[in-house]
Amino acid sequence: xxxxxxxxxxxxxxxxxxxxxxxxxxxEISEAGRSVLLAIRTLGGKCDVRxxxxxxxxxxxxxxxxxxxxxxxxxxxxxxxxxxxSFIKPCGQDGFEVIDTSVLDLLNAVARGAPDNAVDMIEGxxxxxxxxxxxxxxxxxxxGNILAALKRESHRIAPSI
Numbered sequence: 397x398x399x400x401x402x403x404x405x406x407x408x409x410x411x412x413x414x415x416x417x418x419x420x421x422x423x424e425i426s427e428a429g430r431s432v433l434l435a436i437r438t439l440g441g442k443c444d445v446r447x448x449x450x451x452x453x454x455x456x457x458x459x460x461x462x463x464x465x466x467x468x469x470x471x472x473x474x475x476x477x478x479x480x481x482s483f484i485k486p487c488g489q490d491g492f493e494v495i496d497t498s499v500l501d502l503l504n505a506v507a508r509g510a511p512d513n514a515v516d517m518i519e520g521x522x523x524x525x526x527x528x529x530x531x532x533x534x535x536x537x538x539x540g541n542i543l544a545a546l547k548r549e550s551h552r553i554a555p556s557i
Contacts, residue, residue, distance in 0.1 A: 417502040420482065427465045428475035431456035433483055437503040438517050438526035442493035451522045458520035508538055511545030518546070518553045527557060 421430065435452045436443060452472050460467045468474075476484075476492075487493040494500055507514040507530070514530050521527050534542040546553060 417483070417499060418505075421502060421506065425478045425483075426474065427459065427463075428456065428471040429478035429483075430475075431459055432472070432475035432479050433499075433503060434459075434506075434513065434517055436484060436492065436494065437500065437507075438521060438529050440525075440529055441497075441500050442487060442491065444491045446490070448492060451526060454522045455517065455520035459516055462516065504533055507533060507542055511542045512549075514542045515545050515549045515553060519549075519556050521556050524557075 421433070425433075431452055432448070435448060435455050438451060438455070439447065449472050452475070456467065456471060456475075459465075480486075481495070483495060483499050484492045485495045507517070514534065517530050518527050521530075530542070530546075533539050534546055
């Protein structure tokens with residue numbers, strides 16, 4: 397990056413810190429890691445390990461079938477290991493939470509940028525509160541394209557609801 401562009405780059409990061417996480421999300425973690433992050437997003441960014449594992453399974457299975465990637469029995473453990481201390485951190489005795497609110501900003505941007513992710517999070521939901529989280533994101537000020545995708549794919553998400 398040219399020196400003269402550095403100030404603008406830093407200013408942009410301060411306005412939207414989720415940009416810091418994009419490269420790592422897209423290039424440095426596996427589908428299992430991405431499924432862990434999408435699952436924790438549907439839980440509001442903080443949860444017990446048993447709850448996270450319970451919602452990870454259906455979401456990861458759905459995503460694997462839809463996007464044709466292979467799954468392994470150890471995917472949850474691998475995904476947690478990939479995102480631990482970079483995207484999420486331990487919380488309490490047996491839980492996890494996002495390391496910083498900018499991780500939630502990233503996951504919101506992932507859903508807005510490719511609204512099929514939001515559809516997947518609903519279609520792969522194991523609990524109604526997950527659907528409520530995505531519905532809130534769709535109704536937010538910048539959620540128009542998520543709302544449009546949910547309407548367009550209503551036939552897919554209706555069974556989950």
